Amino acid sequence: MASEIVRDVPSPVRETREHWGSDAIAAMLRALDVPYLALNPGASYRGLHDSIVNYLGNERPQMLLCLHEESAVAIAHGYAKATGRMMGVVLHSNVGLMHGTMAIFNAWCDRMPMLILGATGPWDASRRRPWIDWIHTASDQGALVRDYTKWDNQPASVTAAYEALLRAAQMANTPPRGPTYINLDAALQEAKIGELPPLPDVSRYQPPAAVQPDAAAIRRAAELLSAAKNPALLIGRVSRSVEAWRARVALAEKIQARVFTDIKAPCAFPTDHPLHAAPPATFPDGKLLRDCDVIASLDWIDTAGTLKAAWGDAPLTAKVIRISADAYVHRGWSADYQGLPPSDVYLMCEPDVAVPLLLEAVRGRPAAVQPRAEPKQEADTAVSIRALARTFNELTQGMDVCLAKLPLGWHGAYRHFRHPLDYLGADGGGGVGAGPGLTVGAALALNGTKRMVVGIMGDGDFLMGNTALWTATHYKLPCLFLVANNRSFYNDEMHQERVAKERGRPVENKWIGQRIDEPDIDIAMMARAQGAIGIGPVRELAELKPAIERAIGEVKKGAVCVVDVRVLPGYDAPVAGTGASATRR
Ligand SMILES: Cc1ncc(C[n+]2csc(CCOP(=O)(O)OP(=O)(O)O)c2C)c(N)n1
Ligand SMILES: [Mg+2]
Secondary structure, eight states, X not given: OOOOOOOOOOOOOOOOSOOBHHHHHHHHHHHXXXXXXXXXXXXXXXHHHHIIIIITOSOSSEEEEOSSHHHHHHHHHHHHHHHSOOXXXXXXXXXXXXXXXXXXXXXXXXXXXXXXXXXXXXXXXXXOOSTHHHHTOOTTGGGGTGGGSSOEEOOSXXXXXXXXXXXXXXXXXXXXXOEEEEEEEHHHHHOBOSSOOOOOOGGGGOOOOOXXXXXXXXXXXXXXXXXXXXXXXXXXXXXXXXXXXXXXXXHHHHHTOEEXXXXXXXXXXXXXXXXXXXXXXXXXXXXXHHTOXXXXXXXXXXXXXXXXXXXXXXXXXXXXXXXXXXXGGOOSSOOTTOSOOOOSEEEOSOHHHHHHHHHHHSXXXXXXXXXXXXXXXOOOOSOOXXXXXXXXXXXXXXXXXXXXXXXXXXXXXXXXXXXXXXXXXXXXXXXXTOHHHHHHXXXXXXXXXXXXXXXXEEHHHHHXXXXXXXXXXXXXXXXXXXXXXXXXXXXXXXXXXXXXXXXXXXXXXXXXXXXXXXXXXXXXXXXXXXXXXXXXXXXSHHXXXXXXXXXXXXXXXXXXXXXEEEOOSOOSSOOTTTOOOOOOO
């Protein structure tokens, strides 16, 4: 369990019989056991703000001040990734919500629970202050986020707010999980209400018990897997439970299935297990999958796309078992649902539920797969992401590490994952700038445990979200940032290269509108400016190990530390949509 964090403690407040609407809302948040509220302040919720500080004493929930709404949401996202638990976010009327939208989209695509509170200038126009309450009042504010939240509501009374919060919490935590949004009218927050209406009994509004799949469908799936010559498991979105991790390993071993994992999702299977077929990748190796005759997709993010990559236009020869409850949240606006996969058996439940049932029902077969040989390692000659990874691995041997973010140029073979908290997956929606907030959120979740939280991220990602660091330094949440700084939005240089080649135009212009230099940004100084320790820039291979070693030591002592590692542009991994597999050194 994470330990308590630094808290800004309010001066004592005299008890009064008078209460305001927002006191009731704050009491409800405590009843719902919301641990934290990440926020950036705004007058539209000054009522609630006062209630958290002066009515609740700034605890349960405790405020976490953030310098940008995008980091507030990303922190809640990172916290949910590490714990499976929902925390709260408060976003100022319309402008704050607008700042938070990309991060909400990321959390939505990542199916992470989150309670988002918003506010609106008094809905009653006669109560609005001139100008500011008018620009910060919008009809149907929920419309800004409705397409990527599970539910939204603007309650018109305190008792309606109780119910709205109960429902929002229940829905956020019902699989497939996701963010919900409650918009609180400033007038409701600031209304004098005397005594608080009695709070509902929260224990009677819990999320439902896990949905169990149909027994006959489990038997059919088990029969397919048992009869398969060469079964495969595509393991996508699953929980952080150690028990569920072990059940997946047991299932794979019992049927001798090849296992594929996805670098976009949190780690789901020991990557050094002989049955783990290939390093976790954005796009798994089609060739390996094409040999498989039965494929079980355990909430794999893009099953249809993966099958298409393997079979192309040829007929799909494998039988497919689809295990996913995700379609419950598929909507029209965002195509994050991916292509529609065929399925011979469709179990509409969470993989954590289906795996133990399948494990019980399948017939075992003797081990046949040979242990996988580790690829031969060439020595590093320059500072690259690979060199960074190797140095980091060497220095963290035997240590418990939680990787809260990895850069785009990371190859899945760079490091093994052996525990559900070893790696938390990507940002969900591909919204760059999430890395710092996700790392701080994971650091909040794992604070006081012996697992060190580390975000390894691109310079573009770091620069867009770096003010999340201040929240980590203020609340003393130790974590390590290793910035793979190629001084570019390099992923897109590769796109320009591809376009130039297709058009017969000069490839050497690909850097224009992409490179972040002249001046180089002093990332270590940005860290120091926020009370973190900044190390670097590391330019020489010889400097890399001492820099990371020092950084790990500082984080062990409780610091937030950032190392600016000037890596050469170049990826070992194929890059999304560019068709490039570039190692340009
Ligand atoms: C909010 C947002 N803006 C722009 C993009 C397009 N984009 C995808 S990857 C990328 C570059 C990220 O740069 P960095 O983190 O430094 O990684 P690098 O590509 O250099 O490896 C950009 C701009 C995006 N995905 N999200
Ligand atoms: Mg970059």
